[in-house]
Amino acid sequence: MTAALWMFLAFVAATLGITWWSARRSQGASAYFAAGRRITGWQNGLAVAGDYMSAASFLGIAGMIAFHGYDGFMYSVGWLVAYLTVLFVVAEPLRNAGKYTMADVLAYRLRASPVRAMASLSTLTVSTFYMIAQMVGAGALVKLLLPGISYEVAVTGVGILMIIYVVFGGMLATTWVQIIKAVLLMSGSILLSILVLARFDFDPGRFFEAVRSVTWVGKDGVEVTRDFLTPGLLFKPPWGALDLISLGMALLFGTAGLPHILVRFYTVPDAKTARISVVWAMAIIGLFYILTTFLGFGAATLLTPARISVENMSAPLLAQELGGDLFFAFISAVAFATILAVVAGLTISASTSFAHDFYTNVIHHGRERKPGQEVRVARITAFVVGAIAILLAIKLQTVNVAFLVGLAFAVAASANLPGIVLTLFWKRFNTAGAVAGLGVGLASAIILILLSPSVMGTDAKALIQGTPLFPLKNPGIVSIPLGFLAAVVATLLTREPESEARYSELLVRSHTGIGAEKEGAE
Amino acid sequence: MKLPSTPEDPTPVSGGWTDVTPVTHRSPKPPHEQTAAEDPDLVDWEGVARSPEFRELLRRKAALVVPATIFFTLYYFALPVLVGWFPAFMERRVLGPVNLAYLFALSQFFMAWILAAIYLRVAGRLDAVSGGIADRALARAAEKGRAR
Numbered sequence: 001m002t003a004a005l006w007m008f009l010a011f012v013a014a015t016l017g018i019t020w021w022s023a024r025r026s027q028g029a030s031a032y033f034a035a036g037r038r039i040t041g042w043q044n045g046l047a048v049a050g051d052y053m054s055a056a057s058f059l060g061i062a063g064m065i066a067f068h069g070y071d072g073f074m075y076s077v078g079w080l081v082a083y084l085t086v087l088f089v090v091a092e093p094l095r096n097a098g099k100y101t102m103a104d105v106l107a108y109r110l111r112a113s114p115v116r117a118m119a120s121l122s123t124l125t126v127s128t129f130y131m132i133a134q135m136v137g138a139g140a141l142v143k144l145l146l147p148g149i150s151y152e153v154a155v156t157g158v159g160i161l162m163i164i165y166v167v168f169g170g171m172l173a174t175t176w177v178q179i180i181k182a183v184l185l186m187s188g189s190i191l192l193s194i195l196v197l198a199r200f201d202f203d204p205g206r207f208f209e210a211v212r213s214v215t216w217v218g219k220d221g222v223e224v225t226r227d228f229l230t231p232g233l234l235f236k237p238p239w240g241a242l243d244l245i246s247l248g249m250a251l252l253f254g255t256a257g258l259p260h261i262l263v264r265f266y267t268v269p270d271a272k273t274a275r276i277s278v279v280w281a282m283a284i285i286g287l288f289y290i291l292t293t294f295l296g297f298g299a300a301t302l303l304t305p306a307r308i309s310v311e312n313m314s315a316p317l318l319a320q321e322l323g324g325d326l327f328f329a330f331i332s333a334v335a336f337a338t339i340l341a342v343v344a345g346l347t348i349s350a351s352t353s354f355a356h357d358f359y360t361n362v363i364h365h366g367r368e369r370k371p372g373q374e375v376r377v378a379r380i381t382a383f384v385v386g387a388i389a390i391l392l393a394i395k396l397q398t399v400n401v402a403f404l405v406g407l408a409f410a411v412a413a414s415a416n417l418p419g420i421v422l423t424l425f426w427k428r429f430n431t432a433g434a435v436a437g438l439g440v441g442l443a444s445a446i447i448l449i450l451l452s453p454s455v456m457g458t459d460a461k462a463l464i465q466g467t468p469l470f471p472l473k474n475p476g477i478v479s480i481p482l483g484f485l486a487a488v489v490a491t492l493l494t495r496e497p498e499s500e501a502r503y504s505e506l507l508v509r510s511h512t513g514i515g516a517e518k519e520g521a522e
Numbered sequence: 523m524k525l526p527s528t529p530e531d532p533t534p535v536s537g538g539w540t541d542v543t544p545v546t547h548r549s550p551k552p553p554h555e556q557t558a559a560e561d562p563d564l565v566d567w568e569g570v571a572r573s574p575e576f577r578e579l580l581r582r583k584a585a586l587v588v589p590a591t592i593f594f595t596l597y598y599f600a601l602p603v604l605v606g607w608f609p610a611f612m613e614r615r616v617l618g619p620v621n622l623a624y625l626f627a628l629s630q631f632f633m634a635w636i637l638a639a640i641y642l643r644v645a646g647r648l649d650a651v652s653g654g655i656a657d658r659a660l661a662r663a664a665e666k667g668r669a670r
Contacts, residue, residue: 070623074605077630081598084634087641088587208619231605231612231623241606245599252598275645279638286631504571511579512656514565 003329004145011180011337012161018176019169030517032170032375033100033352037519039175039267045280048264050178051345052079052255052281053185053288055137055338056405061289062318063311065296066303069211069228071235072296076289078248080282082255087278090256092271093424093510099517101349102262102416103357105510106423109502111431113362115419118438120357122415123259125442126408127350128389130260131343133404135159135393138339144313145332152394158336159390162343166351166382170375171267174344181334181341182284188334189291192315195322196298211297216304228300243472247406250476254409257416260349269519343389351381399463403454403473407445410475414483415441422487424510427503429487430496437487444482448475564663570655579651586644590637597633601626 030036039047057079064072098104103119135155142154165173200207208229215225226233235244255261265274299314303321308314316335320328355378360368368374418437422429449455451469456462470478509515570576605612605623612623 070627073624074601074627077601077627078598081594081630081634084591084594084637087638088591092645205618208624212619229619229621229624231609235602235606237606241602244602244606248599248602252595272646272649275642279642282634282638286635290628290631505567508565508567508570508576508659511576511583512570512652512659514656514659 003326004332007329007333008336011184011333011340014180015161015165015173015177015340018180019165019173022169022172022176025172029100029372029375030520031172032378033348033356034263034266034517035170035172035175037267037269037517039277041268041273041276042280043175043179044264044268044273044277045284046182047175047178047267048261048277048281049284049288050180050182050185050341051260051264052285052342053182053338054134054342054405055141055335056133056402057288057292058185058189058338059141059312059315059335060402061292062295062299062315063308063313064234065228065292066299066308066314067305067311068234069226069297069300070231071233073293074231074244075234075247076292078251079255080286080289082251083278083282083285085252085256086261087275087282089424090262090420091265091274091278094262094420095265095268095271095274096513096516097506097510098266100263100266100356101353102257102259102420103353103361105506106419106434107361108423108506108509109499110423110429110434110496111498112366114431115434115438116357117362118435119416119419120353120362122411122438122442123353123357124350124385125446126259126411126416127346127353128385129404129411130408131346131350131385131389132392132396133401133408134339134343134346135389136396136399136401138336138343139393139397141312141335141339144310145316145335151397155393156390158340158343159386159393161340162347163383163386165340165344166347166386167379171263171348174341174348175264175267177344178341181337184334184337186284186288188319188331189288189295191327192298192319192322192331193291193294196294196302196318199298199302199322207294207297207301210301214300214304216306218306228297239471242477243474246472246474246477248476249480250406250409250413250474252413253417253476253480254411254413257412257420258409259353259412259416260345263349263352264345266517270516271513347382347385347389350385351378354378354381354385403449403452406454406474407449410445410449410479411442413441413476414445414479415439417480418484418487422484422491424506426491427500428491430491430494430499432494432496433487433489433491436490437483440486441479441483444479445475448479564666565659566662566666570659573655575651576655579648579655582644582648582651586641590641594633594637598630601630 057076061072061076064075094102094105097108101119102123103116106115106119135158138158139151139155142149143151165177197207200210211228213225214228215223218224232240235241265277268274268277295315295318299308299318303314303317308317316328316331319331355374359377360366360374415438418441419434422433422437448470450464452473452475453468453471454473456464456466456468458465458467604626612621612626614622616622616625
């Protein structure tokens with residue numbers, strides 16, 4: 001048990017070293033918010049992967065496959081395919097036309113104040129929801145992996161570390177925390193997969209034959225044999241397949257609207273590097289999800305569900321079975337590193353949006369009152385956001401908050417993406433449309449999830465008692481069309497010649513990179 | 523770890539707090555020092571947007587991105603649809619013990635990688651086109667700046 005703690009402390013020491021190093025070298029706003037735009041393609045690819053693959057991916061999907069077989073693997077597919085939207089639609093235009101946030105692109109031709117205020121609200125909502133889910137997960141994980149440490153201590157520790165990375169090290173430190181985490185996560189997964197396959201003499205045929213009939217004795221003493229390649233063990237009729245389609249829509253449209261992923265494209269020198277970094281990220285993320293086959297099915301066949309206490313423990317317990325206590329410790333430390341990197345990314349995107357969009361551009365109309373003010377506000381925001389996240393995570397200890405991740409994606413897909421896509425590709429689009437799209441997308445995603453089985457239920461664990469009024473866990477299939485519809489209708493009801501007049505400029509800038517923010521510039 | 527360095531101004535760095543006006547070689551040039559090529563305000567955006575070479579750039583991008591997006595969306599949503607409503611068909615063993623459902627899910631990863639690789643190739647070729655458009659637009663802007 002203590003080995004896990006030592007490995008985790010080694011990771012903390014290394015990341016604090018990086019924070020110290022980046023605090024010493026970074027000066028100025030573009031260094032703080034965008035790592036001086038000097039991150040290379042492969043580095044940013046690893047950082048995007050590190051920002052994206054949360055503990056829910058690593059422990060959650062492995063556990064899903066270990067307990068529900070094929071459906072867990074099918075669930076993981078959308079998380080990679082979603083990057084095609086990022087690659088085709090947002091990465092390059094964003095880098096060419098924006099500065100620090102998603103709202104920069106919207107504010108290019110729309111009226112800055114209302115659009116930035118709404119985009120900032122939506123960014124803070126997505127980031128906070130996602131962050132609370134991660135922090136509660138971190139606390140729960142510690143209870144399982146290091147029984148000596150309490151939930152409160154774990155959550156506070158994770159919160160303080162992420163605040164230190166972001167407040168002192170800015171984007172440069174955050175980026176390197178994510179890169180290290182991605183390397184650790186990939187090496188852990190590759191090693192674990194090799195150990196699993198070694199048990200089957202590296203014969204995939206034998207491996208899948210074993211997956212086809214997993215036999216164990218259930219809690220009630222009855223022997224169960226199950227074919228783990230059969231679809232339908234998790235997504236059951238009548239709503240299962242539709243729920244998966246709804247989730248798929250949230251992923252396909254939402255990933256390209258996640259603020260913490262979008263800010264990553266400002267850290268590279270130009271649009272070409274942004275594009276290359278997406279492809280790097282796709283290679284890493286795709287390989288990881290393919291490896292979850294071996295982690296999840298490996299846990300199912302070698303441990304069987306009878307020997308796994310909690311779904312999330314599948315991967316660490318598999319590591320213990322195959323590599324002993326030291327490997328268990330390593331995988332546990334990787335899980336913590338995973339959470340830390342993700343929450344640091346969320347904190348910096350939230351504080352950047354508040355400082356740049358809301359404080360500087362909405363309250364002070366685009367002018368800093370004193371040099372360095374924007375960075376100072378971002379640092380204070382990071383501290384406040386971190387403190388609130390710690391308090392909320394401690395309060396919500398007993399609540400199942402997994403739905404918050406789905407909600408974050410649904411909001412990103414229903415509110416952010418319509419705004420970004422229509423600004424870039426529809427000349428007639430205007431401020432009223434953007435504000436309506438952001439508002440309706442945000443509100444409908446939140447309301448539908450409050451009425452869904454994720455929150456409403458008749459059992460004691462449900463947050464709201466009562467029969468769910470909306471049958472799906474994921475609101476995407478309804479809220480995404482609503483977000484787009486609101487944006488289009490509000491646009492058609494109003495006229496804004498200024499927005500149409502500046503469309504050519506945004507179009508040319510986003511496709512040619514003329515006037516794009518330079519590397520190293522302040 | 524070493525980050526790639528930018529070609530930097532050889533002038534010694536000043537900027538100590540004793541300087542009356544702290545100047546560093548990283549701060550942007552004030553407007554009166556900018557050459558016209560560095561000032562995007564002089565670019566004729568409408569003209570570039572209407573030019574045949576820019577329309578051709580957009581057309582070539584759309585020729586890849588639009589069909590590719592339609593394809594990956596259909597291919598991706600075919601998975602939950604087939605698995606959800608045609609489970610017996612997807613259950614069929616096609617490669618030893620492996621069924622169609624698993625292979626189809628696995629193929630999604632390769633589909634995404636292949637589309638990304640194709641996009642990378644095409645976009646790489648278009649970089650020369652968009653770079654040329656940008657250079658010519660900035661050169662015209664510089665001329666306009668000198669004429670002023």
